[in-house]
Amino acid sequence: MSRSLKKCNNCIQQFESHLPFCPYCGQKAGDQLTLNVLFNNTINNYFSVDARFFKSFFPLMLKPGHLPKQFVSGKRLMYLHPAQMYLFISIVFFFLFSFVSRKQVENIDSAIKKDIEQSHFYRDSLKKVSKENPTEKYVNKSDLKNEDSLRLRKQQLVQVTDSVQNVNKSSSNSIFNIDINEMEIDSMIAAGASDEELYRKMGMKTSDGYLTKRMYKQILKFFKTKSGGTILQAFLDSIPLAMFMLLPIFAFILKLFYIRKGKFVHHLVFTFYFFAFLFGVFSFLVIANLIWKDFPGWIMTLTMFSAFFYLFFGVKRFYDQGYILSFIKSSAISFFFLSMVLPFAVVIMGLMAFLFY
Known part of the structure; x- marks a missing residue:
């Protein structure tokens, strides 16, 4: 006695009509899409994964080597896949x-901004120190009331001078044999110089390779944005x-x-x-x-x-x-x-x- 056949809507294969599920793909026979089917399947699938996750998570954290040993031995459906x-x-x-x-990105950008402001202050101090007599300006013994004040003024002068010298030393950077005068580049950027002029000033040549040119481009980008946080984020x-x-x-x-x-x-x-x-x-x-x-x-x-x-x-x-x-x-x-x-x-x-x- 032959039995009637029905066609699966999912895989288009024919199977005996009395079967509740397609034997080829497993989809329910005659399954009509309703709100109950839509949300019931979604919730069931979510919690089935969630249950496997918790069955796997606690052994993962508390039993070193247990999950990989179980998975390799063939017990793979009760635990979440390793990947x-x-x-x-x-x-x-x-x-x-x-x-x-x-x-962290915000802190780095804030620190760079603070360093730039301090460097500008030190450069202004250097100009004043170079134009005026430091001894007369900062260490006037007739205005000092005691020896402690004299010592404090001297320390302030030494700190300012040392800081300015450090800024001058750090203003010329060497990155992959790329020598750049930061003060000159900043001045040219403020004056509205083109990128081509800035690249020439930085020392880039037309014969330089791709990576070297890319390095110049990123250095110039940093000089313009002064955003170290962007590099950290990348x-x-x-x-x-x-x-x-x-x-x-x-x-x-x-x-x-x-x-x-x-x-x-x-x-x-x-x-x-x-x-x-x-x-x-x-x-x-x-x-x-x-x-x-x-x-x-x-x-x-x-x-x-x-x-x-x-x-x-x-x-x-x-x-x-x-x-x-x-x-x-x-x-x-x-x-x-x-x-x-x-x-x-x-x-x-x-x-x-x-x-x-």
Whole structure:
């Protein structure tokens, strides 16, 4: 006896009409779009992900190495995917960190503005010192009532003179063999000189390469805007991409130390969960600093130091090696990554932030 067939609206495949779901794609048969279907599916999907997140988050933070070991062994549906876990927690961290970074950007711009005002004062003082007799102006013994006043006036003169000399020394900067007189450039900018004239004054040549010309362009941009906060913001904006690129590098380091302990993808799974833990810790620290202005520094240091012990216990559980060997390897991995890989990444990020802010 033949049974009637119906067609799935989603995958256009035919199946027996008595089946409640399409055997090819899993969509409910004859499912009509209503408000109940729309919002019920949305809420159910959200809380199903949310439930898996909490089932994964607490083991992630409290049981180092447990999640990657479970995931590699095949238990993958009851826990959040490692890449999804990393992306979710990192997004939360950078959202929270944006409140802190915005204050840092404002503080840097404020500090630069203050330094510029002080440099203008020192330059004016230098002109006065050079035109007038400093001894007669600042140290007139007939006007002094006692020896302490004389000593104070002398100290004030020495401070002003030293400050002016420091400004003069710092007014000529050398960046990648680029010698620039800041005072002359500022004067030309104030006079309305064109960019071409400014580039020539700064020493740029038509034969210079792309990176050198780009460097001149960014230096001139900084002289015009006097905004160091913009450079910092560009640097901070590059951190998420840089951290994502560091993941396979860290996994490769693990592969070097545990070359016989699984495929590269296994080390990458451990790396995703480990970096997710780091961003989770960083998120708690940011929240603590936002709600507690005088957050103790020793607690922050202790919390950051706990990342090493997390790595130690994590590799111990994940790779099934002894405590001593795991401690030695986790120490070597931390030293290699923090002393070589991470500083190099920071330098590259800083250079790219300056070149393209």
